[in-house]
Amino acid sequence: MSNKIIINAVDSEECRIAKIKDNKLEEFHLETTAREITKGNIYKGIITRVEPSLQAVFVDYGSDRHGFMQKHEIHSDYYQDVNSGDRSLKKIVKRGQELVVQISKDSVMKKGATLTTLISLPGRYIVLMPGSNTRGVSRQIDKDDERKRLKDILSGLKIPEGFGVIVRTAGRDCTKTILAKDLSYLLRIWRSIKKQVNQESAPALLFKERDLAVRSIRDYFTPDTTEILIDDESVYKEVRDFVSIISPKHRKIVKQYNKAKPIFTKYQLEKQIASIFDSRVSLKTGGSIVLNQTEALVAIDVNSGKATTKESVEQTALQTNLDAAEEIARQLRLRDLGGLIVIDFIDMRDSKHKIRIEKSMKAHLKEDKARTKTSRISRFGLMEMSRQRIRPSIESGSFVPCIHCQGKGLTMSVEALGLIFLRKLRLETLKSEKTGVRGIVPVEVAAYLLNKKRSELLDLEVRRELSIAIEGDSSMKPGDSKIVYE
Numbered sequence: 001m002s003n004k005i006i007i008n009a010v011d012s013e014e015c016r017i018a019k020i021k022d023n024k025l026e027e028f029h030l031e032t033t034a035r036e037i038t039k040g041n042i043y044k045g046i047i048t049r050v051e052p053s054l055q056a057v058f059v060d061y062g063s064d065r066h067g068f069m070q071k072h073e074i075h076s077d078y079y080q081d082v083n084s085g086d087r088s089l090k091k092i093v094k095r096g097q098e099l100v101v102q103i104s105k106d107s108v109m110k111k112g113a114t115l116t117t118l119i120s121l122p123g124r125y126i127v128l129m130p131g132s133n134t135r136g137v138s139r140q141i142d143k144d145d146e147r148k149r150l151k152d153i154l155s156g157l158k159i160p161e162g163f164g165v166i167v168r169t170a171g172r173d174c175t176k177t178i179l180a181k182d183l184s185y186l187l188r189i190w191r192s193i194k195k196q197v198n199q200e201s202a203p204a205l206l207f208k209e210r211d212l213a214v215r216s217i218r219d220y221f222t223p224d225t226t227e228i229l230i231d232d233e234s235v236y237k238e239v240r241d242f243v244s245i246i247s248p249k250h251r252k253i254v255k256q257y258n259k260a261k262p263i264f265t266k267y268q269l270e271k272q273i274a275s276i277f278d279s280r281v282s283l284k285t286g287g288s289i290v291l292n293q294t295e296a297l298v299a300i301d302v303n304s305g306k307a308t309t310k311e312s313v314e315q316t317a318l319q320t321n322l323d324a325a326e327e328i329a330r331q332l333r334l335r336d337l338g339g340l341i342v343i344d345f346i347d348m349r350d351s352k353h354k355i356r357i358e359k360s361m362k363a364h365l366k367e368d369k370a371r372t373k374t375s376r377i378s379r380f381g382l383m384e385m386s387r388q389r390i391r392p393s394i395e396s397g398s399f400v401p402c403i404h405c406q407g408k409g410l411t412m413s414v415e416a417l418g419l420i421f422l423r424k425l426r427l428e429t430l431k432s433e434k435t436g437v438r439g440i441v442p443v444e445v446a447a448y449l450l451n452k453k454r455s456e457l458l459d460l461e462v463r464r465e466l467s468i469a470i471e472g473d474s475s476m477k478p479g480d481s482k483i484v485y486e
Contacts, residue, residue: 002020002021002022002023002226002227003019003020003021003222003224003225003226004019004020004225004226004227004228004229004267005017005018005019005020005216005217005220005221005225005227005228005229006018006019006020006229006263006264006267006269007213007216007228007229007230007231007232007235007239008231008262008263008264009213009230009231009232009235010231010232013032014030014031014032015030015031015032015211015212015213015235016028016029016030016264016273017029017030017212017213017216017220018264018267018269018273019216019220020267020269023267023268024272025269025272025273025334026330026333026334026367027220027333027334028273028276028334029212029216029336031211031212037106037209037212038063038103038106038113038209039103039104039105039106039209040102040103040122040209041102041103041205041207041208041209042100042101042102042119042193042205042206042207043061043062043100043101043102043103043203043204043205043206044061044098044099044100044101044196044197044200044201044202044203044204044206045059045060045061045062045067045098045099045100045101045115045202045203046059046060046096046097046098046099046202046203047059047060047093047094047095047096047097047098047099048060048066048095049066049095050089050090050093050094050095051089052088052089052090054070055070055071055089056068056069056070056071056089057069057071057074057089057093058112059099059101059115060202060203061101061113061115061202061203062203062204062205063107063112063113065107065112065113066112067101067103067112067113067114067115068111068112068113068114068115069101069114069115069116069117071089071092073104073115073116073117073118074092074093074099074117075117075118075131077117077131078092078093078097078099078117079092079093080092080093080094080097098202099117100117100119100193100197100206101115101116101117102115102116102117102118102119102120103115104116105389117131118131118132119131121186121189121190122168122218122219123168123182123183123185123186123218124168124170124182124218124246125167125168125170125171125174125178125179125182125246126165126166126167126168126171126179126182126183126186127165127166127168128163128164128165128183128186128187128190129163129164129165129166130162130163130164130190131162131163131164132162132163132164133162133163133164134164134165134166135151135154135155135159135164135165135166136164136165136166136167137150137151137154137166137167137171138166138167138168138169138171140169140366141167141169141171141172146172146173150167150171150172150174153175153176153179154167154179156176157176157179157180157183158180159183160187163187165183167179170221170222189207192207193206193207211238213230213235213238213239214238214239214242217239217242217243217246218242218246219369220369221243221246221247221250223247223250225250225253226253227253227255228243228253228254228255229255229256229257229263230254230255230256230257231256231257231258231262231263233256236254236255236256239254240254276331276334276335279291279292281327281331282305283305283320283323283324283327284323285319285320285323286304286305286320287302287303287304287305287320287323287324287346288302288303288305289301289302289303289324289327289328289331290303291331291335291337293337296340297339297340297341297342298337298339298340298341298342299342299344300328300341300342300343300344301344302320302321302324302343302344302345302346303346304316304317304320304346314348314349314350314353317346317347317348317353318348318350318353318356318357320346321345321346321348321353321357322356322357322360324343324345325357325360325361325364326360326364328343328361328364329361329364329365329367329368330364332365332368332387333367333368333369333370336389337387338370338387338388338389339386339387339389340384340385340386341384341385341386341387342382342383342384342385343382343383343384343385344381344382345357345377345381345382345383346381347381348381354376354377357377357383358374358376358377358383361374361383361385362374368387370387370388370389371387371388372385372386372387372388373385373386403477404477404478411478411479412478412479414444414445414448415448415452417441417442417445417448417478417479418441418445418448418449418452418453421439421441421445421449421481422449422453422456422457424481424483425437425439425460425468425483426460428483429460429464429466429468430464434466434485434486435465435466435467435486436466436467436468436469436485436486437466437467437468437469437483437484437485437486438468438469438470438471438483438484438485438486439468439469439470439471439481439482439483440471440472440473440476440481440482440483440484441470441471441472441473441476441480441481441482442472442473442474442476442477442478442480443472443473443474444472445472445478445481446470446471446472447472449470450470457470
């Protein structure tokens with residue numbers, strides 16, 4: 001089995017990371033200068049608004065939009081009036097108060113970033129949490145003997161008072177020496193941050209997460225990775241040096257790609273990446289899934305399409321749903337879809353088949369770095385699930401709403417726009433005593449009014465005792481119009 005990480009960074013404005021297994025795209029991450037990921041960055045911020053109705057505060061941390069922080073994300077170290085016993089929001093914090101915050105969720109659409117004062121610094125093998133006393137092991141490490149071994153190591157490490165530590169999934173099988181080195185590295189970073197807190201005035205950036213290439217290696221590199229290919233020399237050196245620190249024996253698998261053919265074309269990735277933006281994804285059995293992202297949730301519909309078997313309709317539905325479960329889990333990772341997700345599986349009568357689909361969905365989601373929760377399939381054939389929103393979706397970062405339809409995917413017909421303008425014209429001319437009026441509309445609407453609604457315009461001229469001129473403006477978008485009196 002071939003597991004590769006491909007990094008395309010030759011364009012300074014964009015960095016693309018692909019993780020492939022046997023030439024099939026399994027993970028894809030994109031970062032541009034216009035869509036920089038700020039999750040994990042640490043700032044010195046200042047509270048600008050306290051909202052008891054929301055049980056939250058707004059924090060100026062230096063961005064265009066102020067960050068949003070809920071009450072339970074405020075560490076007790078920042079509580080103002082600790083002696084009164086009153087734990088209402090206005091008592092524990094105040095406007096103008098300075099605090100150290102970390103971005104837990106990047107801004108999405110019109111929503112500002114979500115902040116927390118519960119700081120966590122991720123290393124290669126552990127996560128350091130200042131202000132906590134937690135000692136834990138990732139849930140992804142499910143073997144009891146390995147969990148016990150790692151907990152015993154943690155209890156033997158010299159962890160300063162007031163610091164929590166969690167062993168990451170990558171820490172599986174790590175020795176005490178390796179974990180101790182990672183801990184020492186993270187403690188140095190935190191001491192540097194604390195030093196800046198005293199020197200900088202709010203708002204200020206205290207710690208910036210590593211760039212996408214190094215972050216991806218830190219979070220997605222595994223011992224079974226056979227090759228890391230990078231097409232940019234500076235990024236190659238940075239990644240090589242980082243791998244030399246975290247896993248010296250794998251330094252040789254980091255290679256620079258120097259061929260003329262673009263690296264993603266060489267590994268036939270461009271077509272696979274382009275399919276990420278398609279709403280419909282074909283399944284190997286002949287069926288398909290359709291994904292629609294809305295502001296409230298992600299809706300996924302499973303269709304049987306051309307999927308047929310020699311057996312019953314029930315068996316066809318079961319096989320299509322099984323294929324869909326695998327592909328849905330993959331598409332959620334590829335597209336970085338988060339929040340509430342509703343899946344409409346093909347109806348099945350047998351309850352055992354429904355249970356099988358539920359187990360299959362959970363099994364395929366185990367590969368996901370994001371936290372996920374799934375429900376049982378309802379009597380309507382729907383499965384509800386939630387996925388941790390680690391970063392904005394690929395789609396939201398690569399597209400902007402259409403100026404014509406505002407992201408709806410639909411625009412009004414010329415006829416409907418013409419009738420709307422005609423009603424507007426009747427109303428406006430009723431209020432005015434002018435003798436002439438010009439109606440300026442998009443060219444297509446103007447043609448419709450002059451060709452199909454000439455009699456209505458003439459009737460309006462007679463009843464209102466004024467002259468009406470219709471003009472087409474090619475710069476106008478559907479729905480735009482202007483009435484000018486003369």
